Amino acid sequence: EDIHAATAAVLFGVERNQVGPEQRNAAKIVNYSLIYGKGEFGLAADLGIDRAEAKAFIDGYFAKYPAVREWMDSGLERAAELGYTVTLFGRRRPFGELNSPNRQLREAAARAALNAPLQGTAADICKLAMIRAERTLNDCDCDARLLLQIHDELLVECPEGKAERVGAILREAMEGAGEGLCELQAPLAVEVGSGKNWLEAH
Structure with a gap:
């Protein structure tokens, strides 16, 4: 499922098959902005819309995806309690400032x-x-x-x-990057x- 198209359908009140590229792109910005903690001011600036419209997008988003809000809230509570966050692979990043008396910090x-x-x-x-790609490329006689x-x-x-x-080696290396270390719920x-250059390869 294309999460950006699904979000666009909700935000713009259209069927998923009616979502256009500009709507999908706006929804992509909303998806990433909100899970990274951006508010209505930042979202309005990113999308070139007024604050009221940005607030409506935010309200619609969390009405559609309430589990995202719950995940965000519980993640922040846990980080404040522990003083750090953890990646799926167990890497920690300290966040002592979560308990700072300074509101901006x-x-x-x-x-x-x-x-x-x-x-x-x-x-x-x-x-x-x-790491996986480099190891396989070194052994494949591909002169790569x-x-x-x-x-990414x-x-x-x-x-x-x-x-x-x-290309097949890269696909396998990237799609299987977490194998044996972490079970991802989505592939x-x-x-x-x-192509002959990076632009052409897109």
């Missing part, structure tokens, strides 16, 4: 503490995928080199004739592209 720490388990887990997965990590993407250079094989879906 507390609020900034709360936004970061919401973000840390999500972005931290994504970073863990990407790093594990890089892992050049860059760009957010890996950029590999190889001869054109080996691109399909290298990792990976898109692979090739």
Whole structure:
């Protein structure tokens, strides 16, 4: 299921098959902004809308996904109690500022503490995928080199004739990055592209 299209259908009051690219993109911004703790001011600025419309989006979002609000609230409570957050792979990040008497420090720490388990887990997965990909590429006789990590993407250079094989290796490495370490409840879906440069590969 495309979560961004589903959210767009709720926010804009249309059927899912009627969601256009601009609506989906707005819903994607809403999805990421809210789970990372952004409020109506920030969301209004990101979407170029007024605060009342941003508030309506936020209210509609949490009415559709009440479990997200519950997860956010319980995650913040736990982080404040423990003084740290934990990724799905067990990596901790301290957040002593959650109990600061300074309201600005507390609020900034709360936004970061919401973000840390999500972005931290994504970073863990990407790093594990890089390790798996590098090991397999070194053994595959593909003359391939892992050049860059760009957010959640890996950029590999190889001869054109080996691109399909290298793409399959990358897909397997990325989709199986957490195997044996963490059971993910949703599969990792990976898109692979090739081209003479990064832009062309998209």
